[in-house]
Amino acid sequence: MNTIPLVDVKAEYGHLIPRLExxxxxxxxxxxxxxxxxxxxxxxxxxDYLGVKRTVGVANGTDALVLAxxxxxxxxxxxxxxxxxxxxxxxxxxxxxxATPVFADVDAATLNLDADDVARKVTSRTxxxxxxxxxxxxxxxxxxxxxxxxxxxxxxxxxxAPGVAQKGxxxxxxxxxxxxxxxxxxGGLVATNDEELAERVQVLAFxxxxxxxxxxxxGYNSRLDEVQAAMLRIxxxxxxxxxxxxxxxxxxxxxxxxxxLVELPHDEPGHIYHLFVCRSAERDAVRAALTxxxxxxxxxxxxxxxxxxxxxxxxxxxxxxxxxxxxATENFSLPLWPGIPVETQERVVDVVRSAVGVAxxx
Numbered sequence: 547m548n549t550i551p552l553v554d555v556k557a558e559y560g561h562l563i564p565r566l567e568x569x570x571x572x573x574x575x576x577x578x579x580x581x582x583x584x585x586x587x588x589x590x591x592x593x594d595y596l597g598v599k600r601t602v603g604v605a606n607g608t609d610a611l612v613l614a615x616x617x618x619x620x621x622x623x624x625x626x627x628x629x630x631x632x633x634x635x636x637x638x639x640x641x642x643x644x645a646t647p648v649f650a651d652v653d654a655a656t657l658n659l660d661a662d663d664v665a666r667k668v669t670s671r672t673x674x675x676x677x678x679x680x681x682x683x684x685x686x687x688x689x690x691x692x693x694x695x696x697x698x699x700x701x702x703x704x705x706x707a708p709g710v711a712q713k714g715x716x717x718x719x720x721x722x723x724x725x726x727x728x729x730x731x732x733g734g735l736v737a738t739n740d741e742e743l744a745e746r747v748q749v750l751a752f753x754x755x756x757x758x759x760x761x762x763x764x765g766y767n768s769r770l771d772e773v774q775a776a777m778l779r780i781x782x783x784x785x786x787x788x789x790x791x792x793x794x795x796x797x798x799x800x801x802x803x804x805x806x807l808v809e810l811p812h813d814e815p816g817h818i819y820h821l822f823v824c825r826s827a828e829r830d831a832v833r834a835a836l837t838x839x840x841x842x843x844x845x846x847x848x849x850x851x852x853x854x855x856x857x858x859x860x861x862x863x864x865x866x867x868x869x870x871x872x873x874a875t876e877n878f879s880l881p882l883w884p885g886i887p888v889e890t891q892e893r894v895v896d897v898v899r900s901a902v903g904v905a906x907x908x
Contacts, residue, residue, distance in 0.1 A: 550890055552842040553724055553883045558788060562780055566730075569776040576772075581752075584775040591782055592735060596711045600744035602736045603770030604751050607702045607720025610734035611639035613768065614698050614716045615674070617746040620645050624673035628700075629659050630851040630862075631870040632678045636700050637851045640676065647860065648672070649852045651867045655812045657681065657823075657877075660869070661689035668693050674715075679704035681811065682726065682792075682820035687713040701737075703820035706785050711737045716747075721770075721778060726792070726820050727785050729774040791884025792819040798888065799880070802895045807902045808832065809876075821846070822882035828902055829878050835901035836880075841894055844879050 592601045622644035630649040637647040650663040659677045677685045678700040684707045702720035705727040711717035721733035754765025796819045809825040836843045852862035
């Protein structure tokens with residue numbers, strides 16, 4: 547029996563391999579591997595694609611978050627509100643800067659930050675709000691702007707989603723190989739319409755220097771390397787088609803009747819489905835059946851951030867974020883990528899249907 551992966555990245559870039567090889571050869575021939583022409587060109591092309599004034603290529607998505615916080619001069623004594631239902635890097639970046647992550651609950655339908663709970667968590671020490679466009683679903687930013695503090699959009703899972711990076715103070719991205727826009731290793735990006743903020747990020751990412759002679763800040767060594775920038779310049783024009791392919795695959799799952807068996811992810815026109823995350827009280831039974839059938843699945847954030855051992859010092863107890871904790875027990879993702887074969891999706895749905903029937907005694 548053939549194994550069905552959760553995502554087939556090579557199916558996306560396979561037809562581009564000759565171009566990728568040529569771009570790699572070009573970088574080798576140039577001898578410029580750091581902050582070369584591919585790096586500067588990608589920053590401009592990414593800014594045009596996102597509709598922002600500036601972007602800064604950095605080493606990875608976590609560095610992008612830390613650099614955004616540093617550029618905003620957020621540190622000890624400051625609070626940053628964020629979700630607990632997300633990857634650890636969101637809160638890790640806040641704690642790394644010496645600031646305090648303050649966790650707000652998520653909306654039960656969208657799984658993005660609950661704006662009402664954010665409002666309840668704002669204090670005089672709140673210096674920023676860091677929402678996550680989770681699983682590729684854009685979050686509505688406007689309600690968060692009403693609090694008068696910077697909004698740092700953690701957009702690691704949402705490159706190309708409409709409206710992302712347009713209204714917040716600054717946005718960050720990851721190019722980890724499973725992301726919608728990916729590179730062939732690690733990479734990240736900071737995007738903003740604030741020229742001064744962008745320049746500060748650029749300098750901080752280069753050891754706090756503009757010229758490697760005078761150092762204005764205690765900075766970082768965090769740069770998107772030339773090879774990855776070259777790969778990203780090839781992938782970027784493909785992204786719109788890839789995202790449409792993801793949306794088509796998500797719609798097909800609904801057409802095949804999957805929504806009669808499990809709770810499907812909340813759809814909206816801008817959702818680009820970085821992951822296809824469903825929910826079911828019978829999650830464990832469904833996943834066991836999928837595994838037996840050779841079909842990959844995954845769960846996310848089963849121990850939410852507010853209950854992680856490294857963050858126990860914050861004092862959160864079980865039950866403090868009820869929606870987050872409930873979603874953590876039910877969520878699981880199914881295979882989805884641009885161009886996933888129809889018969890593959892049919893097979894997935896058939897296995898889920900059998901599993902749900904057995905679990906319910908039908």
